[in-house]
Amino acid sequence: MSIIEEAQKGNITEEMKTVAAVEGVEPDFVRRGVASGRIVIPVTPYREIRHCGIGKGLTTKVNASIGTSSDIMDIEMEVEKAKVAEAAGADTLMELSTGGDFLEIRRRVIEATSLSVGCVPLYQAFIEAAIKYGSVVDMKEDELFKATADQAKLGTNFMAIHTGINLITMERLKIQGRYGGLCSRGGAFMTAWMVHNEKENPLYSEFDYLLEIMKEHEVTLSMGNGMRAAAVHDATDRAQIQELVMNSELSDRAHDAGVQVIVEGPGHVPIDEIKTNVQLMKRLSGDKPFYVLGPLVSDIAPGYDHIVTAIGASISSAAGCDFLCYVTPAEHLALPNVEDVRTGVITSRIAAHIGDMIKLGKRDQDLAMGRARRDLDWEKMYELAIDPEYARNIRNSRVPEDNEACTMCGDYCALKIVKENFNIAK
Numbered sequence: 001m002s003i004i005e006e007a008q009k010g011n012i013t014e015e016m017k018t019v020a021a022v023e024g025v026e027p028d029f030v031r032r033g034v035a036s037g038r039i040v041i042p043v044t045p046y047r048e049i050r051h052c053g054i055g056k057g058l059t060t061k062v063n064a065s066i067g068t069s070s071d072i073m074d075i076e077m078e079v080e081k082a083k084v085a086e087a088a089g090a091d092t093l094m095e096l097s098t099g100g101d102f103l104e105i106r107r108r109v110i111e112a113t114s115l116s117v118g119c120v121p122l123y124q125a126f127i128e129a130a131i132k133y134g135s136v137v138d139m140k141e142d143e144l145f146k147a148t149a150d151q152a153k154l155g156t157n158f159m160a161i162h163t164g165i166n167l168i169t170m171e172r173l174k175i176q177g178r179y180g181g182l183c184s185r186g187g188a189f190m191t192a193w194m195v196h197n198e199k200e201n202p203l204y205s206e207f208d209y210l211l212e213i214m215k216e217h218e219v220t221l222s223m224g225n226g227m228r229a230a231a232v233h234d235a236t237d238r239a240q241i242q243e244l245v246m247n248s249e250l251s252d253r254a255h256d257a258g259v260q261v262i263v264e265g266p267g268h269v270p271i272d273e274i275k276t277n278v279q280l281m282k283r284l285s286g287d288k289p290f291y292v293l294g295p296l297v298s299d300i301a302p303g304y305d306h307i308v309t310a311i312g313a314s315i316s317s318a319a320g321c322d323f324l325c326y327v328t329p330a331e332h333l334a335l336p337n338v339e340d341v342r343t344g345v346i347t348s349r350i351a352a353h354i355g356d357m358i359k360l361g362k363r364d365q366d367l368a369m370g371r372a373r374r375d376l377d378w379e380k381m382y383e384l385a386i387d388p389e390y391a392r393n394i395r396n397s398r399v400p401e402d403n404e405a406c407t408m409c410g411d412y413c414a415l416k417i418v419k420e421n422f423n424i425a426k
C-alpha cells in the first residue's frame with residue numbers, strides 16, 4: 001500500500017510520526033496532509049533515509065543540487081559536496097550528473113547521504129542515446145522509461161519529470177517567443193527530440209505508464225518546470241502558465257493514482273510577480289507542495305546569484321512556497337565546487353527561515369538571539385546562529401580588547417553601555 005493509501009485509510013505510518021516529531025505538529029496533521037496531497041514525504045523501499053515532510057503547515061525545505069558536467073567529472077568532489085550539503089543543513093539532494101560514469105557517481109552519492117535524493121532520469125536516457133546513437137534525438141521512448149525505473153531502484157526517491165514540454169506548451173512558446181530562451185536542460189533535450197521526431201513528449205502521452213513506474217518504486221513525482229524562463233523579462237508568460245495548468249491537472253492524476261506529487265515553479269521572477277506565482281500555483285494544483293527553483297529576482301548579479309535567489313526565496317516562502325532549490329555563487333558561471341555548495345545551502349536556509357517567520361510565525365529563535373545580543377552572551381549567540389562556525393571564526397579573527405564587546409564599536413559598545421546604565425531587559 002502506498003503512503004497516500006495508508007494515510008487515506010487513517011493509518012499513521014512511522015514516516016508520518018517522524019515528520020510530526022521534527023516539525024512539532026500532531027501526527028494526524030501530517031497524515032491528513034499526505035492523504036489530501038498537501039504534504040509529501042519522499043520514501044523509498046530501497047534504502048534507509050532521514051524522512052522529511054514537504055508541504056503546507058511544515059517548515060520550508062531546502063534542496064541542494066549537485067552532480068558532474070561533461071567538463072568536470074570528479075566523483076570524489078561530488079561525494080564531498082553531498083556530505084557538505086547534508087552537514088550544512090540541506091533537507092534533500094538532487095544528483096544531476098551529466099558527465100563521466102554518472103550511474104556510479106549516483107550510486108556513490110546515495111551511499112554517502114541519509115537525505116532524500118532526487119534525480120532527472122531523462123538526462124541519463126538522452127545522454128546514453130547521444131553516446132550510443134550519436135545524437136540525443138535518436139533516443140528510443142522505452143529507454144526513457146527504463147532509465148526512470150533503473151534510477152528508482154538505486155534509491156533515488158523523488159524525480160523531476162518534464163511533462164510540461166509538450167506540443168501545446170511549445171506552440172505557446174513559438175507564438176510568443178522569449179527574450180532569455182529556455183534554461184531547462186531537460187526541456188532543451190526534450191524539445192530537440194520532439195521537433196526532430198515530430199512526436200509528442202512520451203512522458204506526457206504515456207503519463208499513466210509513468211505513474212505505474214512511480215507507484216511500483218514509491219517515487220515522489222516532481223512535475224518539472226521545463227518551460228521556466230531564463231530571464232526575469234519572460235517570467236509568468238503564456239508558455240509558463242500553460243505548463244503550470246497542465247502540470248497541475250497531471251498532479252491530480254498522480255495523486256489519484258497513489259503517487260505523491262510536488263509541482264515545480266519558475267526560476268527567474270521579479271519580486272512583484274512572486275506572490276502571484278505562488279497563489280496561482282497553489283490555487284491551480286489544489287494546494288500541492290510547491291517547489292521553486294530559486295527564484296532569482298534579477299539577472300545582473302552573476303557571482304552573487306545565491307543572494308539574488310535568497311531575496312526571491314524568502315518572499316516565495318513567506319507567500320506559501322514549500323520547497324526551495326538552492327542557488328550557489330557559481331550559478332550561470334561554472335559547476336559549483338564544494339565551498340559554493342556550502343554557501344548555497346546556508347543562504348537558502350536563511351531564506352527558508354525568513355519565509356517561515358511570516359508563513360508559520362516561527363520567531364522564537366530570533367527572540368532568543370535578540371536577548372543573547374542584548375546580554376552580550378556570545379556562546380548563546382553562536383548556539384542560535386544558522387552558521388555558528390562562520391560567526392565564531394569572524395569574531396575570533398579580530399579579537400576585541402574588551403572580550404564582552406566586539407571590535408565593531410570597541411570601547412563604545414552601545415549594548416554594554418546600556419547594560420551597565422539602564423535596565424530595560426524583558
Ligand code: SF4
Nearest residue numbers: 406408409413414415
Ligand atoms: S561593539 Fe557594537 S557591534 Fe559589537 S556587540 Fe557592541 S554594539 Fe554590537
